[in-house]
Amino acid sequence: MQQERYERADQLNEDQRPEKTSETEAQLDPQRQQQAREYARIRRRLWLLGLAIAAAGLVILFLFRLDLWLRDLLQPLAWQPLAGWYPLQVAGYFLVLLLTYELVSAPLTLYRGYILPRRYGLSVQTLAAWLSDLGKGLLLSVILELAALELIYLLLATQPLTWWLWVALVMLFFSVVLANLAPVLILPLFYRFTPLPDGELKTRLLALAERARTRVRGVFTMHMSSKTTAANAALMGLGNTRRIVIGDTLLNQYTPDEIEVVLAHELGHHVHGDIWKLIASQSLLTLLALYLINLTLHGLATPQLGYHGLADPATLPLIALVSAIVGLICMPLGNAVSRYLEYQADEYALLTTGKSEAFRSMMTRLANQNLAEAEPAPLVEILFHDHPSIKRRLEHAEAFARRQSGSDLGLASR
Ligand SMILES: [Zn+2]
Numbered sequence: 001m002q003q004e005r006y007e008r009a010d011q012l013n014e015d016q017r018p019e020k021t022s023e024t025e026a027q028l029d030p031q032r033q034q035q036a037r038e039y040a041r042i043r044r045r046l047w048l049l050g051l052a053i054a055a056a057g058l059v060i061l062f063l064f065r066l067d068l069w070l071r072d073l074l075q076p077l078a079w080q081p082l083a084g085w086y087p088l089q090v091a092g093y094f095l096v097l098l099l100t101y102e103l104v105s106a107p108l109t110l111y112r113g114y115i116l117p118r119r120y121g122l123s124v125q126t127l128a129a130w131l132s133d134l135g136k137g138l139l140l141s142v143i144l145e146l147a148a149l150e151l152i153y154l155l156l157a158t159q160p161l162t163w164w165l166w167v168a169l170v171m172l173f174f175s176v177v178l179a180n181l182a183p184v185l186i187l188p189l190f191y192r193f194t195p196l197p198d199g200e201l202k203t204r205l206l207a208l209a210e211r212a213r214t215r216v217r218g219v220f221t222m223h224m225s226s227k228t229t230a231a232n233a234a235l236m237g238l239g240n241t242r243r244i245v246i247g248d249t250l251l252n253q254y255t256p257d258e259i260e261v262v263l264a265h266e267l268g269h270h271v272h273g274d275i276w277k278l279i280a281s282q283s284l285l286t287l288l289a290l291y292l293i294n295l296t297l298h299g300l301a302t303p304q305l306g307y308h309g310l311a312d313p314a315t316l317p318l319i320a321l322v323s324a325i326v327g328l329i330c331m332p333l334g335n336a337v338s339r340y341l342e343y344q345a346d347e348y349a350l351l352t353t354g355k356s357e358a359f360r361s362m363m364t365r366l367a368n369q370n371l372a373e374a375e376p377a378p379l380v381e382i383l384f385h386d387h388p389s390i391k392r393r394l395e396h397a398e399a400f401a402r403r404q405s406g407s408d409l410g411l412a413s414r
Pocket of ligand 1: 266269342345
């Protein structure tokens with residue numbers, strides 16, 4: 001508790017420091033970095049623990065053939081609207097597995113999501129507000145996952161050879177729909193959004209967008225300060241819902257130059273069409289996972305092993321196992337793609353604003369504020385980081401400044 005109070009005080013002092021301009025070289029706070037390393041290490045251990053719990057659960061399930069036992073237990077739900085498709089039994093099976101997992105890992109969820117971020121001064125939510133967010137998130141993912149599973153089992157029953165291809169196509173369609181709806185239907189469940197008011201920042205952004213010959217569909221403030229002390233910004237949505245979103249935690253505490261650099265970074269994602277690239281790479285990953293599930297089911301879902309066929313609800317743990325393995329193996333790949341897109345957006349921000357000093361002071365202050373580990377071990381960065389490390393991003397800005405002064409006109413840094 002004492003530590004938490006100290007951190008808050010520290011942040012306040014930081015905010016009240018008179019020179020917030022980019023001429024003052026901001027420094028990584030060694031004490032905050034020490035805490036950031038600790039925080040990241042604890043979170044990695046908790047992640048591993050969560051993984052171990054899930055793995056142990058699957059081993060127990062297969063070892064004691066609880067997968068078959070649960071199917072037989074749910075036999076009363078075995079209603080078949082179509083030959084071989086058991087939508088109620090699948091739903092029951094999924095809910096029992098999910099509920100068991102959530103209950104077993106509840107202490108971990110509470111510690112990772114609520115206790116730890118509060119202890120490190122990152123979360124300011126009450127327990128009730130946190131629980132309400134958790135419940136909403138769970139409900140949303142149950143609905144989406146259940147819909148996907150019902151589709152998978154329907155097609156497993158009716159198109160046993162090509163089901164994976166159809167599922168991938170339908171999922172691609174829905175990921176595009178969801179990307180469209182997320183900023184208008186889903187995220188407002190968790191945060192309040194208001195349009196960025198007219199003023200200097202908006203003018204600067206419009207000038208940046210003008211130079212990029214890109215129409216920005218909207219800039220919104222996300223009111224996140226009631227939940228977290230961390231600052232963030234993002235590009236969200238597709239088509240008419242495509243928008244740049246800036247956390248009020250960022251707007252309130254950074255200089256106009258620093259915020260302009262953040263806006264330029266998000267505009268870079270916008271100009272590069274990064275949401276489409278993410279949807280495309282995610283869809284390829286889904287296709288791969290579904291194909292491997294297909295091979296696994298055709299190999300293992302046999303009567304000799306106790307399964308009634310491909311669309312037997314008891315194959316659900318097999319599906320979970322294969323998709324978890326594919327997800328884990330592809331995580332570093334997905335992160336590498338993301339780090340590359342982030343590097344490109346940084347480059348765009350530096351090129352369009354020319355403000356490498358503001359970029360550096362913004363990054364430094366973000367690391368201090370968000371407890372971001374500035375220099376993670378190389379393996380940690382490769383496995384877990386979807387953004388380049390703060391150290392690399394600072395080096396990027398320094399290299400840019402050198403390039404700039406090499407071909408110098410002496411104008412850009414003003
Ligand atoms: Zn970004």
